Amino acid sequence: MHAISLSVTAKHTQAVSLGFLALVTGRPDPVLFRRSMGLADDVKVCHLTDDAPTTKAPKLNVWSQISPEEVKSVWDFVHNPSVGLNLTAPENATVTDNYVYFIDTLPVNKTAALPYLDGNNEAPPKFARVVIFEGGREDPVSQEYMVKLPIHEGSQVEKLDYLFNGGSGGTVPFNARYFDGKRSAASEPLLASLMTSIADITIDIFGGAYYGSSDERTNLTSATATPNSFDGTTAYRTVMFRYPGLASYMVPLDFYIILNVAGTDSSLYALKGFVTKSRFFPTVESLRAAYEAGELAQEFPQTRDNTWAYVNHKPEMGVRDLDDRLAPQSLEIGGKRYKFDPAERYVEYMGWSFYMAFTRTLGLMFYDIKYKGERVLYELSMQEAAAQYGGHQPKAAGTVYHDTYYSFGTYSATLVEGYDCPFGSTLLNISFPEGSGTEVHPDALCLFEADPGYPLARHRTGASNDWGFSQLGTVKASSLHVRTVATVGNYDYMFTYAFHVDGSLEVEVRASGYLQSSPYYKDQEKWGPRIYEATQGSLHDHVLTFKADFDIVDTKNSLQVTELIVANQTQPWFEELGIFEQMELNVTNKPTEEMLYWGGNGQTMYSVINPDAKNAWGVPRGYRIVPGRSNIHLSVEHSPFSQKSSTFSKSHLAVTRHHDSEQYANSWQNVNLAKRPQHDFAKFFDGESVDGEDIVVWFNLGMHHFTRSEDVPVTLFSEAVSSILLAPQNFNDRAQEGDLLNRRWIVANSTTGQLSYEDYGVALPTCKVQLEEPVDGLSQWTTV
Template sequence: MEWRAKPLITLTAACFFAVLILLLIFPFDGGFSTPNYQSQKKQSFVAPKTNIWADLTESEASDIYDFLYKDLTYLNLTKHPKSNRDNFIFIVEALRPNKTDAVSYLYDAGPAPRRWAKAAVAQHIHNEPYMVYYMVGPLPLSPESRTVPLEYVFNSGRNYVKNPVQDFVAISEFGLTIAENISDITQDLLGAVANRENPDDPLGLICWPRGSRIERGGFSLWFQLYKPGLGSGARTLLPQGIYAKVNASDANIDGWTVGQFYYNGVIYDTEEDFRAALSEPDFVRTPPNVDGPWSDTEDFESSPPGRELPPPVSVQPYGPRYRLDREQQYVSWFGFEFYITTAQATGLALFDIRFKGERVMYELGLQEAMAHYAGDDPMQGGLEFMDSFFGMGKTMFELVPGYDCPAYADYLDTRFHQAHKTHELPNSICVFEHTPDYLLSRHTAQYSVTASRNTYLIVRAVSTVGNYDYTFDYVFYMDGTLEIKVRASGFIFAAFYARNSNKNENEYGHRIHDALASSMHDHVLNFKADLDVAGPTNDMVRLALEPITTTYPWDKPEVKDRNTMHLVEHAVTEEAGLDWPKNSGEFYLVYSADQKNAWGERKGYRITSGTGMGSTPHLTILNSTTLGDSARWAEHDIWILQRKDTEPRSADPLNYFAPHDPLIDFTKMANHESLKHGEADSPYDGDLVVYFNLGAHHVPHSGDVPNTLQHTSASSVMFVPHNFNDRDPSRESVQGVRLQLKGTKNSGGFAGETSINGDLRSRLDRRVGAQKLHDIKYFGSTYEQGMKLPLEAFEPDLERYRSSEHAVTDLSYNGSAAGVWMKGAE
């Protein structure tokens, strides 16, 4: 079935980037409703507490906008900026409460923490553009409410970042001007020219910038020519081999100048030098990068054997086994309980995660998603993205039922508030239980075989940032394990392949099409896990498996020394960054400082690299020239820090604009403070926090064309109970069967059953009500006869759904945290 959407709007070249901004800030209003094919009673399930991390309601956001216009009159704020000199409110959203204020409400029956909001304001200070953070509250707004600078969460000592790019419309027009000024060159070398009237012209050219903040405070831009793609979204697969450098150090774009040009490994100092070189007899032309069916993500024509039949699907005939409070976004499932929330920059996050009534984590969520490239051309050679800058929450677009998630999943809507409007993102989170293709456990004994089904709960969202779709899974297992998994798919950001033996293209990737090369890059996604293992007072240890040579008295005299191994515990006594150990030779454990299980062992959780493509990585590049101090969290796999209200995050979206002097400098957080608690001269109370990285070292190959596949780009980290329970708690919840094997010996029977005539007998078969022999016994329920499911349980009718057009970030600064102004926006 075909997914129907409104046709794309034709844009004029002058407003191309501006309208992309407009679309992102004023996205689609439509959506779809998920059919409920299951005839079940509406669950009357209510969360035990209010979701104190929930985002603002539309009414709250509207009140905050009105309040800011009155409280910040000196800024002369405007709702619809018409000039890059206008001051305006870019975003408002909930300011999450400090943990110190929340724990009393959550665990000690104290009052709910006062609710506050934060706002990002684009304003001019001394005639220069800045992005400035404020906090507004308490809510609901009253005479005691106020607007104050939001400073305490930033270790830079300031709440603002200078915006180095004042006018994105002008930048897009500047790029088009570059292309137009060398139209004779582009026609000669690429067979195409820029089309200002229609930048989406598949035969035309567009011009993209890559910005770099340099350490001395300047701003440098390299522009590269691209083809827009034949409607497939494959723009990042269509780079062309012409690059132009722009001196953008002047605060006024009118003072920008075009300097060098780069083509086929040669730098030309001026446009005239480049043009003159074309007529030289030894000038070498490279083939252009031409679009075609090779970039299509769909193949509607091929029909290998088997494609005429649909694949197997998962169904849920009796309805969900989890319980969901939609209003509070609270979930309960087989001992797990938690709250769901989102943020504009970082998307999906979970709070107050408990298992069997005991505390496990206070907070679990994304902090930043970074991609750092390497290459031998001016674009790839310095390319990096910090995706929170573009909004991982703002780009959580609707999920496709029956494809992104099973047809039976529950779908939740989210919203964000930007540019004086509330934007609804329908069906952007799904919750469902799933049975994978492997058992949770099994065992074959001499007289019986036991098989336990494996089911887990998934909370899923997808963030589409430019060319990549990131699927985020929070997975809950019946034994108390949590897994955080990320998969990436979409178009790679590829490089132009020049076929030049003097270049080093194969040093950074592979040739993957006629004039296209892959570009190696690291994906490093940083997450926060505020563990409260059986309470807030925890210790971190490295439990090492170490070889040892020792002597045992029972070995003598035959063996004098025995080479073996043993466990050695190393306490982590100060803040540190750790990498996954060689040969998996250490267990990273977070223990409760005072709670033990029935056997006297400390209750704990193990942190381990989970399922996916090998161990999760950290950044390959040492002391990145591009990143500066904006992403030092990427330099190790996991970090253990003191938890502080003044350090709620490892990064901020506006770090992208100040990499050498970021709002949040992670090195100031991970500064080797003591993790010893209970000492008279230390304020540290044992409440630690873990930051960990997911991602991949991605060297794209021909199989990444047209799209990277999710099973080759997955990584995860798991938090596994380690003596947290007295035994495996999944035994209480799991569904399974034990089959008694035929034999002559009277052993291996079921607990509580006696032998009859020498045989183990007696089981009333619940499905047919007939007396049978002793051979089968189920734990949990089984499916009954006579089940009927409608077609939508297998293949949702997507013809019923209508989705309006929405924008996806184009990986320049459009629609990002920069707070751009919209030309002619209403």
């Protein structure tokens, strides 16, 4: 690694006479124009690696993660025999024991937070969320609890029921609870026994066998998908097999086994059947009969070598000309322009301010987002990352993922500076409770300001000289980005929240990683094309649900719908035209809670407004919700695998009235309760008014993944991307650019050929990168 320091060499010219150059060349020199506008007078060190200036948050971060000391105190408290939970240490537990699955932070209720944020109330108390798998009960369940902090002599464990509206509170039946290592271990003997009994078949067909996860003879890997149940009354385990390796997702085998695994008594577990060659075999005997008849040979044998799917350089593809040079980089040359309070995770930037929080279930969350001192959003958070597949085999046809089920936030990990985030970014650790302690992932969150590559605004007027203008104004655009990447199984999800200087806020998600691919059959390409020798891309949807709890100025907001309609009109000054079509606006407020869709041809605009807060022109202040790239919803409306458990994914957006009991769009264990969800998003829509009320907008990003050969080795961030923009809509009295100093106002004198400009004190530096030692292809000093 080469250390880099920066210095600046510069000039400064307030007025540049271009008359002589015009006489020589016939036109003013554009190079001089480009390079002379606002260069600094001296040589100084650029602030590339400086820390962000500090600031002090106006209030405590009441949404922050509970501390390691608090995690340990909760762990010790619930394990105290006097509390009566009869807990076994997780490392010693089986499915028939009671044990803690996880501890997390319970977000504070909004009704408790606002009196503290906006008044003189004391900070609301913090609560820990405790999930306990109670396999030792006569009726085994998963149960959620809440514990008020700090722990004291009179502390109690209370059931956490109010967040769930499915009728059973925080209780999930055993058959629908998370399929953790204990449940896998309970069903492993049956799986190993059955697969051992047909080892000769799998060795002959696939060159491998599965004797059990810990058996050294095993040379196939197994994988189990969700859902494992529909309503908690039964449970099944569908297992697929792959060749092992770093890219095992890309080498699937056409062999599946389905087990009935209901209840905690593993002696009652049984085989449902095998699937291969698109055929179902309910017994070992029926499978063996087909094998002995020569009916199971694979038409497209899978390769054992999966190095072709590694994300490394492939020499056989060659090298592109000049690719040995370092690619362009985004650098904060002028120094960091955002302030940060590390203790409270509070940020200030160009009029914006906000708090950041993190939970193991949802990951990164934002609270109390203000622009120029006025609240725009109380909360902005990802609620669920769902995926649903299609195909003609049990893994693809029956797979629905809810990634909160896997504790989404725990998969946010270290970012690579210069690649995942620009050089010089502020890199932050994230932490979350794990067992009795707290796990820390270093450099898992980054903040950086970036140039979007276009000006925020520009305009030229007049064309009376060689320059083609009399006056030209251009304003530099920039935005503060907050980014994290969560790798959940086979996919890396990159979340970027961009706070733009014009007062708009952009949410973007990208996906990269290995496809959950399928064995290739040439008659099944309606579910995806062939992407390797024996591998097919599996068609699927990604839908990521976000919560935007708007508080435009205050909590009395409405969802305004502005439709561009075509109407027939007559106008007396166009008498000869008679009746003619013209577009006009139809503006209404949504009266009640509703699931909504983007209008055709982009002719519908949704804005959250405050009907009682007007700008200088008497127009209600608000923020528009602008669809960006790939704003989709789930394709399948009535699948039995996601019937009621994924309602939040089935519209483009929705508006509801805020309730503390409707904190989440989903329950993290809902994926196994398609028919009887623990938390039912559909029940949010019960006819309540959303006009002039405290409202929440839920919106979906995602992509219909039309798989392709360019998904090999991994899906590319450039194509698998979705975004949305929350933009001021009459929130201000004018565009938010007039108070920005990073601009140029240039006036051309048509008589003298002289340019004069105003740089407002912001010089344009020429930076040089000094390397501590020469690098191939770079001199010691390189101008940037």
